Amino acid sequence: xxxxxxxxxxxxxxxxxxxxxxxxxxxxxxxxxxxxxxxxxxxxxxxxxxxxxxxxxxxxxxxxxxxxxxxxxxxxxxxxxxxxxxxxxxxxxxxxxxxxxxxxxxxxxxxxxxxxxxxxxxxxxxxxxxxxxxxxxxxxxxxxxxxxxxxxxxxxxxxxxxxxxxxxxxxxxxxxxxxxxxxxxxxxxxxxxxxxxxxxxxxxxxx
Amino acid sequence: xxxxxxxxxxxxxxxxxxxxxxxxxxxxxxxxxxxxxxxxxxxxxxxxxxxxxxxxxxxxxxxxxxxxxxxxxxxxxxxxxxxxxxxxxxxxxxxxxxxxxxxxxxxxxxxxxxxxxxxxxxxxxxxxxxxxxxxxxxxxxxxxxxxxxxxxxxxxxxxxxxxxxxxxxxxxxxxxxxxxxxxxxxxxxxxxxxxxxxxxxxxxxxx
DNA sequence: AAAAAGACTGTGGTCAGACCACCAGGGAGA
DNA sequence: TCTCCCTGGTGGTCTGACCACAGTCTTTTT
Numbered sequence: 001x002x003x004x005x006x007x008x009x010x011x012x013x014x015x016x017x018x019x020x021x022x023x024x025x026x027x028x029x030x031x032x033x034x035x036x037x038x039x040x041x042x043x044x045x046x047x048x049x050x051x052x053x054x055x056x057x058x059x060x061x062x063x064x065x066x067x068x069x070x071x072x073x074x075x076x077x078x079x080x081x082x083x084x085x086x087x088x089x090x091x092x093x094x095x096x097x098x099x100x101x102x103x104x105x106x107x108x109x110x111x112x113x114x115x116x117x118x119x120x121x122x123x124x125x126x127x128x129x130x131x132x133x134x135x136x137x138x139x140x141x142x143x144x145x146x147x148x149x150x151x152x153x154x155x156x157x158x159x160x161x162x163x164x165x166x167x168x169x170x171x172x173x174x175x176x177x178x179x180x181x182x183x184x185x186x187x188x189x190x191x192x193x194x195x196x197x198x199x200x201x202x203x204x205x206x207x
Numbered sequence: 208x209x210x211x212x213x214x215x216x217x218x219x220x221x222x223x224x225x226x227x228x229x230x231x232x233x234x235x236x237x238x239x240x241x242x243x244x245x246x247x248x249x250x251x252x253x254x255x256x257x258x259x260x261x262x263x264x265x266x267x268x269x270x271x272x273x274x275x276x277x278x279x280x281x282x283x284x285x286x287x288x289x290x291x292x293x294x295x296x297x298x299x300x301x302x303x304x305x306x307x308x309x310x311x312x313x314x315x316x317x318x319x320x321x322x323x324x325x326x327x328x329x330x331x332x333x334x335x336x337x338x339x340x341x342x343x344x345x346x347x348x349x350x351x352x353x354x355x356x357x358x359x360x361x362x363x364x365x366x367x368x369x370x371x372x373x374x375x376x377x378x379x380x381x382x383x384x385x386x387x388x389x390x391x392x393x394x395x396x397x398x399x400x401x402x403x404x405x406x407x408x409x410x411x412x413x414x
Numbered sequence: 415a416a417a418a419a420g421a422c423t424g425t426g427g428t429c430a431g432a433c434c435a436c437c438a439g440g441g442a443g444a
Numbered sequence: 445t446c447t448c449c450c451t452g453g454t455g456g457t458c459t460g461a462c463c464a465c466a467g468t469c470t471t472t473t474t
Contacts, residue, residue, distance in 0.1 A: 068436035
């Protein structure tokens with residue numbers, strides 16, 4: 001590497017450089033990344049170091065490599081990474097409880113946010129819910145998370161959702177009526193009503 | 208690799224094998240992993256392939272390497288994952304607002320959780336606050352996040368905090384008195400009181 | 415004998431070069 | 445025009461080499 005090196009490992013620096021490059025060139029999903037050999041030359045590093053960086057990013061699901069073709073940006077909303085991590089991470093019981101608990105909290109946050117941020121357009125959530133047949137829980141909350149209009153929170157929710165599913169617990173799908181109720185509560189705009197509807201949906205008592 | 212090879216890349220197979228090895232040998236955080244050279248021999252693969260696997264796991268925060276010493280298991284209960292993904296994702300202006308907003312939400316969640324989960328020991332938060340001189344905001348909420356007793360949520364908060372600081376905004380440190388008030392509210396156990404105190408601290412109106 | 419200096423061994427960190435397998439595109443031949 | 449093959453570029457992998465560093469053992473010095 002050229003300047004910003006000191007004691008950081010080369011492959012870490014390469015990851016940094018790649019991120020800069022991606023941002024600067026505005027690379028999107030599907031776009032091609034310079035070849036390993038070119039990168040190693042441009043960044044003044046060995047090809048093996050470049051590979052270490054790329055392999056890491058690949059395992060994270062951020063890029064995709066096709067032999068004989070090249071390396072490409074990926075639409076990293078994927079979750080294969082979460083699956084991998086979860087096999088490593090979610091071992092003790094406490095961690096599982098944390099996931100369940102945190103997911104609920106984030107969902108409540110999303111609801112709250114969504115109710116605060118509506119107004120502009122009365123997002124016809126209720127109509128949408130009614131139109132769906134066999135509404136999936138994830139699907140509903142994905143919608144809510146989007147309405148919250150906070151990309152970061154949405155991402156966090158997605159990750160939690162994936163973790164949640166990897167827990168392999170028996171998941172109860174509430175009846176469709178409860179979603180309608182929740183949608184109505186959301187449009188009422190009253191925090192208490194919303195939370196009450198959510199608790200009913202999740203079968204919670206106090207928290 | 209020996210048997211289970213087909214078209215999967217070697218480094219992926221190594222990751223698999225490592226996971227098996229970790230499970231079989233019951234390796235815990237802090238334990239040492241066989242050296243790269245030994246692994247490459249045991250798994251019948253080149254050292255560079257082993258490295259690619261290890262680097263990937265390292266970037267994921269699952270292992271830690273120390274030059275001259277070896278490679279070690281790491282306490283990976285947090286999700287480095289969020290951290291990494293978001294560095295790639297948080298780029299535009301909207302994202303910054305999301306960070307600020309989300310941090311507040313998470314902090315409120317922590318407060319809520321902390322208030323629900325106390326009871327066992329009346330964590331002398333107020334006393335602790337009073338003892339501190341020149342209390343830092345982060346420091347206070349770190350304490351709260353710990354009291355919430357949810358490692359995952361704690362991690363998320365930490366990450367948000369880091370991002371928050373990287374935003375380079377002018378950060379106002381509230382007066383110490385407000386923290387005392389918040390601590391008192393927390394010990395009262397009443398949700399409304401707590402949120403009101405938090406809003407006053409953060410200078411918020413409704414949300 | 416005790417302490418300090420040095421050599422040795424094992425580890426990760428990095429690089430260069432060599433193959434291989436694969437894919438796409440272009441040119442030669444039908 | 446169509447088909448086939450060749451060639452160049454790409455990722456996939458391995459090997460061997462060298463460096464930097466940490467811990468240990470040995471030797472030297474005090």
